[in-house]
């Protein structure tokens with residue numbers, strides 16, 4: 243799981259000098275300011291992060307408190323900040339599994355980066371039953387009608403068939419004003435975010451459950467009722483909070499992502515593990531897919547790439563369609579997968595309400611989506627490895 247925000251995170255701050263951070267880089271966190279003594283009676287799993295200002299407390303007492311903290315079963319992620327940090331203290335902190343030190347002065351961004359990386363490190367740890375990090379895939383179309391919603395639904399449904407978890411897959415439709423996923427699935431959208439106002443930013447798992455529409459075993463939908471003003475009424479914090487809670491609760495989170503840039507678009511895409519850009523095999527769509535992928539990649543962490551999926555691949559008998567090789571030349575990159583065209587199956591699915599695999603399980607679309615999922619999960623590569631070894 244990747245962290246998008248500190249909203250609702252329980253941060254225990256030791257040292258009154260840290261108080262202003264609650265209104266700055268730690269805005270939204272459940273912020274508790276305390277003395278060093280508070281560390282002595284800290285119970286496991288009651289805070290998400292300990293932040294210590296080494297300059298604000300007595301260094302001898304701090305040393306003892308850190309030793310006690312480290313002796314806890316699973317100490318919370320701990321960040322110590324300060325000027326000219328004593329080497330002994332820094333070493334004592336770094337002996338903890340999820341701990342870091344940050345030399346003052348530092349910027350808000352440096353502080354947030356250190357905190358996110360500690361929280362990510364702790365979350366990726368298989369801790370008891372709460373288990374592994376979630377896999378979050380954002381799906382967006384290069385042009386309208388490219389098939390992003392269709393493919394997002396099929397991916398979500400196919401993954402639900404692969405997981406045994408009750409909270410297997412959550413499909414989140416981030417077309418807050420006029421999403422189509424609920425209509426495609428003949429489901430009632432229940433995520434009334436616009437009515438919740440700022441309360442949505444403090445959402446917890448219970449509220450998320452109330453917003454959820456169950457689709458089938460292991461497959462839930464989060465989608466907003468139609469509301470032309472929703473994009474203006476739902477804050478960035480609320481959107482990021484939904485994603486964070488969903489990623490904690492579900493094994494997979496699939497996002498049906500609007501193509502047009504919103505204030506939260508880049509943060510959502512940077513937080514996702516995979517970004518799938520869906521294109522058709524037309525020249526305008528391919529050019530748009532190339533441009534969109536480049537735009538997104540400049541904003542993603544260095545080295546991360548989008549994956550381009552070609553949708554509605556049809557036989558060339560039906561017209562002057564580019565071949566996959568020609569498409570890849572236009573895109574100036576390889577594509578990840580191709581999904582065959584099957585209008586009859588797609589129409590049956592949207593008209594009857596439900597995934598294509600429910601009504602037309604033998605459709606090539608279902609088979610091609612399974613191949614796409616294998617590729618993204620790396621299953622195909624693993625199989626190749628086994629067969630190579632067996633050979």
Ligand SMILES: Nc1ncnc2c1ncn2[C@@H]1O[C@H](COP(=O)(O)OP(=O)(O)O)[C@@H](O)[C@H]1O
Pocket residue numbers: 383385386387388389390391392393422520553554555581582583584585586588589592607
């Ligand atoms: N592989 C496919 N073969 C045939 N029709 C498809 C395919 N993928 C999508 N469609 C159809 O194309 C139309 C647009 O798809 P949609 O998923 O709504 O696109 P987007 O979300 O990108 O706007 C829908 O009618 C859908 O049923």
Ligand SMILES: [Mg+2]
Pocket residue numbers: 390391392422
């Ligand atoms: Mg759509």
